[in-house]
Amino acid sequence: MAVMSGTTARVRAAGSRSPGSPRPARRGWKITPWLFLAVPLGLLILFTYVPVANMVWYSFTSWDGLDAVKEPVGFQNYVEIFTRPEIFRVFLVSVYYLVGAFLQLVLAMYFATVLSFSTRFRNWFKGIIFFPYLLNGVAIGLVFLFFFRPGGTLDALLALVGVQDGPQWLGDPSLVNVSLAATSVWRYMGLNFVLFLGAIQSIPTELYEAAELDGASSWQKFRFIILPSISQIVGLSLILAVSGALSVFEIPFIMTGGANGSETFVIQTINTAFKFSKVGLASAMAVVLLLLVLLVSWVQRRFFPEEKGDLA
Amino acid sequence: MARKHAASALAVMTALTLTACSTGDDGGSGEGGLSGTITVLTNRTDIVETTLRDYVTEFQKTYPDIDVEFEAITDYEGDVSIRLNSQDYGDVLLVPNSVTKDQLPQFFEPLDTVDALSATYRFIDEQAYEGQVYGIATFGTANGYVLNKKVWAEAGITEPPTTPQAFLDALEAVGEKTDATPYYTNYADGWPLSQWQNNQGSFAGAEAVQIRDAQEAPWSDGNEQYALDSLLFDVVAGGLSEADPTTTNWEESKNLLASGDVATMVLGSWAVPQIQAATETVGGAPEDISIWPMPWKTDDAFQSRVGGDYKLGISKHSDNKAAARAWLDWFVTESTFAVDEGGISPVVGAESPDTLKDFDTFGVQQIELTPSPAGQESLDSDIYNEAEIDLFGDQYRRALIDVARGAGSGDRLSFFEDLNSRWDSARIANDG
Numbered sequence: 001m002a003v004m005s006g007t008t009a010r011v012r013a014a015g016s017r018s019p020g021s022p023r024p025a026r027r028g029w030k031i032t033p034w035l036f037l038a039v040p041l042g043l044l045i046l047f048t049y050v051p052v053a054n055m056v057w058y059s060f061t062s063w064d065g066l067d068a069v070k071e072p073v074g075f076q077n078y079v080e081i082f083t084r085p086e087i088f089r090v091f092l093v094s095v096y097y098l099v100g101a102f103l104q105l106v107l108a109m110y111f112a113t114v115l116s117f118s119t120r121f122r123n124w125f126k127g128i129i130f131f132p133y134l135l136n137g138v139a140i141g142l143v144f145l146f147f148f149r150p151g152g153t154l155d156a157l158l159a160l161v162g163v164q165d166g167p168q169w170l171g172d173p174s175l176v177n178v179s180l181a182a183t184s185v186w187r188y189m190g191l192n193f194v195l196f197l198g199a200i201q202s203i204p205t206e207l208y209e210a211a212e213l214d215g216a217s218s219w220q221k222f223r224f225i226i227l228p229s230i231s232q233i234v235g236l237s238l239i240l241a242v243s244g245a246l247s248v249f250e251i252p253f254i255m256t257g258g259a260n261g262s263e264t265f266v267i268q269t270i271n272t273a274f275k276f277s278k279v280g281l282a283s284a285m286a287v288v289l290l291l292l293v294l295l296v297s298w299v300q301r302r303f304f305p306e307e308k309g310d311l312a
Numbered sequence: 313m314a315r316k317h318a319a320s321a322l323a324v325m326t327a328l329t330l331t332a333c334s335t336g337d338d339g340g341s342g343e344g345g346l347s348g349t350i351t352v353l354t355n356r357t358d359i360v361e362t363t364l365r366d367y368v369t370e371f372q373k374t375y376p377d378i379d380v381e382f383e384a385i386t387d388y389e390g391d392v393s394i395r396l397n398s399q400d401y402g403d404v405l406l407v408p409n410s411v412t413k414d415q416l417p418q419f420f421e422p423l424d425t426v427d428a429l430s431a432t433y434r435f436i437d438e439q440a441y442e443g444q445v446y447g448i449a450t451f452g453t454a455n456g457y458v459l460n461k462k463v464w465a466e467a468g469i470t471e472p473p474t475t476p477q478a479f480l481d482a483l484e485a486v487g488e489k490t491d492a493t494p495y496y497t498n499y500a501d502g503w504p505l506s507q508w509q510n511n512q513g514s515f516a517g518a519e520a521v522q523i524r525d526a527q528e529a530p531w532s533d534g535n536e537q538y539a540l541d542s543l544l545f546d547v548v549a550g551g552l553s554e555a556d557p558t559t560t561n562w563e564e565s566k567n568l569l570a571s572g573d574v575a576t577m578v579l580g581s582w583a584v585p586q587i588q589a590a591t592e593t594v595g596g597a598p599e600d601i602s603i604w605p606m607p608w609k610t611d612d613a614f615q616s617r618v619g620g621d622y623k624l625g626i627s628k629h630s631d632n633k634a635a636a637r638a639w640l641d642w643f644v645t646e647s648t649f650a651v652d653e654g655g656i657s658p659v660v661g662a663e664s665p666d667t668l669k670d671f672d673t674f675g676v677q678q679i680e681l682t683p684s685p686a687g688q689e690s691l692d693s694d695i696y697n698e699a700e701i702d703l704f705g706d707q708y709r710r711a712l713i714d715v716a717r718g719a720g721s722g723d724r725l726s727f728f729e730d731l732n733s734r735w736d737s738a739r740i741a742n743d744g
Contacts (some may be wrong), residue, residue, distance in 0.1 A: 064412075064697075067415060145559060149559035152559075170559055171557065171559070257706075259500070259502075261714070276702065277693075278697065
């Protein structure tokens, strides 16, 4: 603000010398922020809001994805979603990923705390934990496909410690979602870890020193200094975890294609649109998922409101 | 005010550009007065830089002024069906299977009438609507199962089984007497499961599709759909397929069949040359790889459904339809594509390929499906889409395999009953 009023003052001063010039200068100053915003806003509207508006429109039609004519059918697609129980049953698969996501948050928090203090090979460990997040999802899918296959890497490792005849990690319907959720944890833990680590490192060191003088244990330091300081990041991670679990796609799609009971809601949506040519119904499913994620985030915000003034 | 001017100027310019596009060059000099550049969409990523370029060199001996550019697409079916929504999908392309027959005129240029073309080409009914042809097959395929005859011979079987039970017994014998996996489903890649459906007609005859669409319960004993799907079910339920279907791999399966680690896969004759080629890398003899007809006989003869592969069509929005047509005609009649692929030539009266030697030996009848009557061209796809039973996809056969190997809920009876009830409601819904 101080800088801005400074500019205005200078413009005024210039204006007093040569009349006429202040007006364009002031107009330029008003437009400037919009100019800066034009590109990102344009991209956002073009690639996010226009497609979403289109999708909402498709969801009220019986379009097959090809035909030139898009027949409006009113709320029929939505009625179909809520009257066919098998469409919602796939959300049970999300429970596996939700449990995985909580495990992932706990692990990430543990590693972030440990590695924020001086530990041997600290940077090396940080690199190792973050590395999977940098890998392409398709590559991860393929790597883990070989890892889980019968006689693959995992079975070979288990054989080394004497476990013969391991189960079919992806073939056994009671295990497939556990295997896939574990892959998901492996992949996304790095992101949570980096978020937590960044937050933890922004805590002033004086607090630890003071706590040490008071004779606080490591657990107490974590409980009363670190956790309250990063609570906002934890809240954000929780929202991401829940909405992520509802809309899991990449890993199961690449590894099993949704076969063997690993179908998630998004895979089901894709199949509805492109395998059964029901783009209208699939759009309605996507809209429902969007509303569901918004609802979950809203509920979460109500129950875990943003804490202000963390350490005050 | 200024903004308004700019907007109208832009509109005028757009209009001009569009007109320029639509009246683009329709040919110039060269053979038959044809020239220009055409874009050809292809699914053959493997030969786009090699074999296809050789065809172009050959093509340009006749049409020196036509330049052909290829665009190879890995997920051809998925990508191109979405691209059809734009106007930019090349000049010559393979008609995606998801286009229903009544939609053909929306996207493709009519080539000629069925009556005019049927004297020259086979399989033209497959992409025709209201008497007009919209695509000509690049080659034809006979269907059945591809097998490693050496492995089958080790198990004591040298002739095609004639009943489903004999087929199961044969696989059983392969499992007992050899180290090979008797059958490989290719469950993970999914699309090979749809190959089962290509055998429609081998059991019910040329009218198979119409017969199915008239049935309330295609998945009951005596019907073709039941014959096909219950055979797959029994193969898997009998433990005759690979141990973990969820981690299969198509490219690897070709090597497994070539080397004799796998004995059988249901595929079309198009797969034979690819697996014979694999024998060179993994060891094995190309002559051991062959295709046999499905295990049932009609009028004391084996039946094999013969159909066209992807059909070449011309985009309705092509700027150079004459040159596109020249390439299409040349490709299906002059190029050696069908022979190179071990397929049946789309030209009437051409010789049958080496890959089908065994078909001649065992006296296999070739069946071509009768086209749907006018007004019912898309009835079949309307029913299976509505029922969400993807006859030509992988979803319901994966579920079938899951049930058969005890990984899914339900049993044989309940699974087929569910399919029947979904089919019947979809039929009723489409009756109006």
